[in-house]
Amino acid sequence: MPKISKKSAVKFNVISHLAVIAGLAVLPFIIENPYYLGITNLILIYTILCMGLNLILGYTGLLSLGHAAFYGLGGYATAILMTRYGFSFLPALIISGLLALIFGMLLGVPTRKVRGDYFCLLTIAFGEIFRLVAQAWIPFTGGAMGIVGIPIPRIFSWTIRSETDFYYLGLILVVFTYLSLVLLTASRFGRAFVAIREDELAASVMGINTPAYKILAFSIGSFYAGLAGSYLAVYQTTITPSSFRLDESCLMIIMVIVGGMGSLLAPISGVIIMTLATEAFRSLADYRMLIIGVIMVTVLLFRPQGLFGTAAFKD
Amino acid sequence: MFLLETRQLMKHFGGIMAVNEISLSIEKGEILGMIGPNGSGKSTFVNLLTGIYTPDKGQTIFKNQDITTLPVHRITEIGIARTFQNLRVFQNISVMTNILIGRHAQIHNSLWEVYLRPLSAWKREKAAREKALEFLELAHLTDRRDELAKNLPYGEQRLLEICRALASEPELLLLDEPCAGMNPVEMDTLAEFIQRIKASGTTIFIIEHNMRFIMAVAERIVVLNMGKKFKEGSPLEIQSDRGVQSIYLGEEEDV
Numbered sequence: 053m054p055k056i057s058k059k060s061a062v063k064f065n066v067i068s069h070l071a072v073i074a075g076l077a078v079l080p081f082i083i084e085n086p087y088y089l090g091i092t093n094l095i096l097i098y099t100i101l102c103m104g105l106n107l108i109l110g111y112t113g114l115l116s117l118g119h120a121a122f123y124g125l126g127g128y129a130t131a132i133l134m135t136r137y138g139f140s141f142l143p144a145l146i147i148s149g150l151l152a153l154i155f156g157m158l159l160g161v162p163t164r165k166v167r168g169d170y171f172c173l174l175t176i177a178f179g180e181i182f183r184l185v186a187q188a189w190i191p192f193t194g195g196a197m198g199i200v201g202i203p204i205p206r207i208f209s210w211t212i213r214s215e216t217d218f219y220y221l222g223l224i225l226v227v228f229t230y231l232s233l234v235l236l237t238a239s240r241f242g243r244a245f246v247a248i249r250e251d252e253l254a255a256s257v258m259g260i261n262t263p264a265y266k267i268l269a270f271s272i273g274s275f276y277a278g279l280a281g282s283y284l285a286v287y288q289t290t291i292t293p294s295s296f297r298l299d300e301s302c303l304m305i306i307m308v309i310v311g312g313m314g315s316l317l318a319p320i321s322g323v324i325i326m327t328l329a330t331e332a333f334r335s336l337a338d339y340r341m342l343i344i345g346v347i348m349v350t351v352l353l354f355r356p357q358g359l360f361g362t363a364a365f366k367d
Numbered sequence: 368m369f370l371l372e373t374r375q376l377m378k379h380f381g382g383i384m385a386v387n388e389i390s391l392s393i394e395k396g397e398i399l400g401m402i403g404p405n406g407s408g409k410s411t412f413v414n415l416l417t418g419i420y421t422p423d424k425g426q427t428i429f430k431n432q433d434i435t436t437l438p439v440h441r442i443t444e445i446g447i448a449r450t451f452q453n454l455r456v457f458q459n460i461s462v463m464t465n466i467l468i469g470r471h472a473q474i475h476n477s478l479w480e481v482y483l484r485p486l487s488a489w490k491r492e493k494a495a496r497e498k499a500l501e502f503l504e505l506a507h508l509t510d511r512r513d514e515l516a517k518n519l520p521y522g523e524q525r526l527l528e529i530c531r532a533l534a535s536e537p538e539l540l541l542l543d544e545p546c547a548g549m550n551p552v553e554m555d556t557l558a559e560f561i562q563r564i565k566a567s568g569t570t571i572f573i574i575e576h577n578m579r580f581i582m583a584v585a586e587r588i589v590v591l592n593m594g595k596k597f598k599e600g601s602p603l604e605i606q607s608d609r610g611v612q613s614i615y616l617g618e619e620e621d622v
Contacts, residue, residue, distance in 0.1 A: 232482065239481040239488060240467070240474045240495075247468045250457040257417065259443035259472030259535055268478075362459065 076223060080216040089215040093287065095327050096222030097280050102307045102319040103229050104276030109305065110313030110361065111242065112269040113249030115168060117301045118159070118175035121182035122152040122274040124296030126281025128186060131199040131291040141205030141212075145282045152278025156271030164263035179298055186293040198292030205286040218287050225283060229276050233316055236272065245269045246314070306344060310351045312361020321359045369428075370395040370539055370570050371447075376415055376425035385411040387594040388425070393539065398561070398571045400585025400602075402578070404614060408594040409574045410452055413543050417449050418442045429539070444472045448537035450528045452544040452574075458517040462508060462527055465516050466499040469534035473498075502530045505567075506560055522553030526560060533564065540564065542573045546580050558584050582606060590614075 083089050105119050126148035133139035133147060163174050186193045193199065205212045205221075212221050236242050244265045247255035256262045285291045303326065311322025329347060333340045351358065372392040378385050386408045393399050403409050414420045416427060418439040427435045434442055448469075457465050467474075474495045480488045503509045506526040511519060516527060525545060532540055542561075546554050554577070561584055565571055575581040581588065582602040590598040590605060592614045598605060605611055 235481055235485055235488075239476055239492065240471055241478065241481060243464060243468050244471060246460060246464075247457055247471075250459060251455050253419070254451070254455040254457065255468070256439040257419075257443060257449060258468050258531070259440045260468075261438070261440045 080219050086215045089219060091327060091331055093215065093218050093222050095323055096219070096226050097284060097287075098304070098307060098323040098327060099226050099320055100222075100229050100276050100280040100283070101304050102311070102323050103226075103233060103316065104273040104280075105304050106273075106308050106313060106316070106319045107233065107236075107245070107276075108270055108273035109308055110315070110319070111237065111249060112245040112266060113168075114266060114270060115172045115305075116175045116270065116273075117172055117298065117305065118177075118179035118182075119274070119277055119304050120296040120298070120300035121179040122156060122277035123281040123284070123300070124182055124186060124291075124293070125152045125155055126278030127285045127291045127295070128193060128199070128281075129278070130282040130285040131202050132192070134203055134205075134286070135199060135201060141286060142207050145279060148282035148285075149275045149278040152281070153271045153275040156274030157267055160267030160270045164266055176298065176301075179296075179301055183293050183296055183298075186296070193293070196293060198290055200290045202285050202289045202291065204289075212286070218283075222283060225279055229279070230316065237316060241265070241268070249314075303344070306348050309358055310348055312358030314357075314362040315360060318358060318360035318362075368395050369393065370430065371416070371572075372428045373416070374426040374428070376412070376427065377423050378411055378415055378420055379423060384594045386415060386422070389591070389594075389596050390425075391589055391596060391599070393570060393572055395538075395570055396565075396568070398565055398573065398584060398586050400581045400588040401572070401574045401591060402576070402581055402588060402605075403591030403597070406593075407591040409591055410543060411594075412591070413449065413541055413574060416442075416541065417447060440472075443535055443537075446536075446538040447541065448532035448535045448539075449541035450525075450532050450543055450545060452547060454521075454524060454528060456516045456524050456528050456531065458515070460516060461513055462503070462516055462519070463496070463499060463512040465527060465531050466502055466534045467495060469531035470495050470499060472535050499534060502534050505533070505563060506530045522549055522556065525549065525553070525557065529560065529564075533569070537569065539570045539572065542571065542575075544574055544576060546575060546577050554580055 079092065080089060083092060101119065101123060105116065108114050108116050129148040129151045130144040133144040134141065139147075159175070159178050163171050166174065187196050189195075212218060244255065244260045247258060247260060248262055248265060252262055284295070307322040307326045308319045309322065310325060311320060312318030325347065326344065329343060330340055333343055336343070369392040374390050375388040376386055376390070377388055389412060401409055401412070411420065415422050418434070418437055418441070421436060425435070426433055429445065429447065432445070434445065457468060460468070474491055476488045476491050500509060500512070503512055506529065508523060508527060508530065511523065516524060519527060529542065529545065546557055549557065558580065561571060561573070573581065573585060585602060588600065588602055588605045589596060590611050597614065598608055598611055600608070
């Protein structure tokens with residue numbers, strides 16, 4: 053293989069990035085069919101969710117089965133703020149993210165010292181509590197019927213109405229998620245998360261306050277779920293508790309595992325494969341889960357670290 | 368001047384007295400060795416010093432500060448670093464990143480700087496990388512910086528673990544059985560490396576099973592037996608002490 057000089061490698065890198073950005077920017081003009089564009093928007097939502105989950109699961113090694121609850125928190129926060137309190141979208145979006153962050157911290161504090169499997173159980177419990185509260189607290193959340201008639205979002209003079217508009221909004225959120233995660237994971241914070249995943253005792257001996265860093269990873273990861281939920285609320289114009297069941301948390305975990313843990317972009321491949329698979333086999337209704345299961349088992353058997361991942365589950 | 372001093376440090380697990388009133392001091396700049404048969408409490412003692420265990424009784428004083436109940440990460444921050452008996456490098460991460468994680472406490476970027484002042488955060492990162500290279504240089508591991516730690520030969524992983532500890536710029540370095548599993552050539556490399564660390568001004572405390580190694584490297588040796596301090600002295604004194612010989616080899620009449 054010919055040796056590639058550093059300069060030309062950098063040049064290639066810049067060009068390939070520009071090509072990807074240009075491709076993403078014109079994508080709605082290539083996919084004109086609104087159904088396909090809708091699927092693309094779904095992929096964007098799951099990309100935000102899974103990038104956040106990857107910080108928790110792939111980088112820090114915490115198995116959280118409550119990600120859908122933070123997604124739901126963001127969704128309900130935006131729905132309630134916009135329908136009842138007349139908030140416009142941008143502040144509702146930011147508050148939704150922060151609310152998920154705060155709840156991440158609140159759940160993180162009591163769970164910071166429990167071992168992995170107990171942490172996992174507690175996140176399941178939190179997810180179920182959230183869903184039950186959303187279902188039962190009818191005056192506030194609308195119960196099983198949820199909240200309908202969420203207004204059309206506007207950001208300054210941009211009214212977000214068509215699938216294409218939502219595509220660009222989703223793209224902006226994905227880019228924001230990605231860039232902020234690049235900053236975080238390239239810093240001593242990101243390295244501390246990885247150190248905790250690899251060996252928690254050794255990490256603490258390196259001067260890392262491991263309980264605090266676990267809470268940090270968990271709440272930052274949840275923040276992105278809050279953003280995704282907020283997007284979902286204005287995209288669907290309705291929000292119901294059934295969108296935030298345990299199945300949803302499991303699906304996100306499968307996406308991250310199939311795509312690959314511990315590298316920022318790897319989960320996207322899992323998101324695309326899983327979203328397309330669920331859509332393609334829509335006619336099979338609940339039997340779809342069978343196919344999803346087969347995909348996951350196949351990937352884990354042949355590539356335990358996922359398609360593009362760097363970290364695998366430890367024994 | 369004492370850098371670290373323990374006063375009647377005590378720890379028991381159930382009915383077993385793992386560390387029984389051990390008082391000792393480590394002088395600034397020296398290489399202190401600790402030996403003792405299996406189960407004599409050496410590793411428990413190190414775990415007490417580094418905050419992994421909290422003692423039932425007694426005190427640890429480091430630089431005139433009581434550190435007995437400080438959490439593990441705080442003890443690293445104030446200047447004590449360690450390695451582990453059973454090698455705990457971060458396996459799936461590059462050698463360079465291992466060192467940078469070791470330097471965690473020395474990179475003073477806050478979360479706000481990471482997000483809102485990325486340029487100044489990046490400058491500190493760059494400085495940390497350059498510093499990390501110096502430590503790799505010290506252990507002759509510079510060429511290995513981009514390899515995953517798990518792909519290094521055993522002896523080099525041991526050196527990497529020491530480098531990672533050094534990266535926090537400790538005043539006191541604790542090495543828990545650094546030559547466990549090493550071949551004689553690797554041991555020579557290690558001895559030479561330890562001398563270089565000492566020359567840079569770091570105080571070193573080594574726990575070791577290998578007599579030949581500890582006698583050659585340490586300037587003063589403490590012997591533990593059944594959780595108690597049994598003897599303290601120069602390597603020559605320890606080597607010729609009949610009591611020490613008997614705890615290792617058993618009483619003469621037993622043989």
